[in-house]
Amino acid sequence: MPAQRVAVADEEGSPDAILIRRTMSEIGPVADKVASYFYALLFVRRPDLRVLFPPAMDMQRDRLLKALLTAAEHLDNTPVLVDYLQNLGRGHRKYGTRAEDYPAVGECLIGSLSKYAAAVWDPETEAAWVRAYTTISQVMIDSAAADALRSPAWWHAEVVTHDLRTPDVAILTVRPDQPYPFLAGQYTSIETPWWPRVWRHYSFASAPRSDGLLTFHVKAVPAGWVSNALVHRARPGDVIRLGPPTGSMTVDHTTDSGLLCLGGGTGIAPIKALVEDVAEHGARRPVEVFYGARTDHDLYEIDTMLRLQQSHSWLSVRAIIDQQARLQLPEALRDYGPWNEYDAYLSGPPGMIRSGVDMLRGFGIPSSRIRHDAVEELLVVGN
Template sequence: MDAPTTTSADSGSGGGGGWFTPRKAPPAGASTDQETPSEGRKVTPIRPVGRPERISRDREDTVPAQSAAPAAEAAPAPQYASAAGTPPQQPGPHATARPHAAQQGQGSSPAHPPHSAPSAQAPTAPRAEPTPRPAPGPEASPDARLIRRTLEEVGPDADKVTSYFYALLFVRHPELRPLFPASMDTQRDRLLKALLTAAEHADNKSVLVPYLKNLGRGHRKYGTQPEHYPAVGECLIGALTRYATTTWDQETEAAWVRTYTTISQVMIDAAAADELRAPAWWYGEVVSHDLRTSDIAVVTVRPDQPYPFLAGQYTSLETPWWPRIWRHYSFASAPRSDGLLSFHVKAVPAGWVSNALVHRARPGDVIRLGPPSGSMTVDHSSDSGLLCLGGGTGIAPIKALVEDVAEHGQRRRVEVFYGARTDHDLYDIDTMLRLQQTHPWLAVRPIVDQQAHLQLPDAVREYGPWNEYDAYLSGPPGMIRNGVDALRDIGIPVDRIRHDSVEELVATGN
């Protein structure tokens, strides 16, 4: 599924001098346009580069409840937490728990941005728990060591670096500002964070390259073009120059330029290869909207063209009411013969997209879909059982996995633990029990916190043995974190534990 990209690991590595110049011209006719089914293509707001595909699912970034429009600069608190404490993860919204990884400033501080720049004090990325930065090992390359030294210095000023970076970007390249969401609060540090994370792991090519390819492909929907990358890189260096005052020197700058050049080339190549075979986005017309509880809806859409994906994967959605704000949701069904796609959406307090999808979307509305992503998929060459933990709306991809096993006609044991806080929150239990009735190899066990007096992961310990099972976890970050611990405790090897990556490449040690 990966694009046959050139990773260009050494592109631009001939020295820290020149800036990266995109190898490929922007694809001819590759417009950033969007079309509505009836209106033809029109210009789509784009986002230049570098938002990590952080899984937010229905736990999306939020906006102050009173905001009528996403214009305020006050930052909402994104809710998706990092999986600190879990093993390093493969980048991508799904990861196994395998313990692997997962500016031409030239010393001069750029001019201060005007005060209208994004506030430095606003909360930025989800940082539910700090993830310690891995110390550069003795085998770290000289560039990696310099980069980590910079990151260590700017770490305490992360918010300021973020604000300064965007201020620079928008002051120096005002033409890029309309390409970002009107309010930058929910997303503003994703770009920088992705770049810094990638740079930090520059030595770990086996993890980094797939991560960047995915990032590059995912950025097609924003309309990212190769010529945006130098602008971003320039401002990245500008921001680092300003805040890494004691460690920044020519050598460090050269290391950053080389690393950023490599990062951007991998992303550009991946996007270009993807362009040959898939659209940058799909339109999806809402064909049904089933309000299951006061805050959970099952939304089914019909894509405007075939949408290939695998059970267990997820996509990103943009509603017409909040342009350029994308949120991730898992496919709640295996691919269907009628091509329809379903999503389970929980409206979270002050969540922009989730509230729109739950409370506003109606049949006939048209949303946009990004490409499918994630690798929490079933290995059909194996006959191991599947132990699935689905917490809350995290049951959505688990249901898709069950359907996938059913369609492949195998008789593998599938044990689903469906966790919820109250009975009422088991909004999809009827579907799951129907599946259980149909398939003798399937067991579904609802675990309600209030009744069981224990949380979902602990309930699993009371059953088993699980040593012949592959484990799949889907739900809130805390559940995944505790679930991984619980499953490892009961002897499931970490390379058989699969779950959505709560934050790529940020887990300890990757």
């Protein structure tokens, strides 16, 4: 689904949404304390649930509670929210979450909110939160149950090849133990054997292949747990775990509009998958790829992209090399436009996506035709 921004004025919406937003403004300044208290409460009441979570909880502290609060806040935006929650529920199967665990999380949420939003907390507010949590958790539970009928909770996958392309970027090919259906442009979660229960997202770098193998491009980030394990430790024969495929940065094959693709760093991985997908569908729609990196050296996949360009007359690949690609890219886009008839696809570091979206809007591409993934933000739902 294309990115959509949900704008809600403070006193608009259902009575429950208004009460929920009041709680949110109250806890805003002490969000960290609410998160710590929430997990402390959860693990004191349900110590058995601690093993589902990673040993270090810094990232998680933020994400579970943030998602819950944001989902509650946007309760009135049903279709967008339901889509997000269904994905989330499906994704929770790999953590070992069971339907019967949801009430405990809800009780601890309400316990934490009532403590830190005491000034505005009353029985009506509590009832609004109970209704919101029940709705949210039911969507997640139902979606996990439906998914269990057709898919495993996770896949094991054996590393088949490991190619260190630069000192910190590796291309890995893995063989899943069961068929793994996905669409070009999507991403998955990976857990390595060295950091159990620590999952990170990686994009598929190829469209689905007839041999069932999957490819990933991974850049080791300084002190990064999973990326360093995949780049510097993983070797053929190692077995990783994969979560389900997700993401909405996929090609709409019902139209033949052109594709404008901006890929920065390893963000070129899903862009390459999209190009392969267009090629396989045989449609001769224009695809314009701008591949950005800080130095020549970081354009580790330029040869592959140029080979694709040679084989397909509808494809153009342009490299943007600059420490300040943000300045060069707008100029290049201006030179090669107009883009108002194109669908846009962005993939790369969050800063690049944010500035890229603004830039593309400035070139007349409506938000509904700009696709990208940034799971951290529920406000840009569908990612």
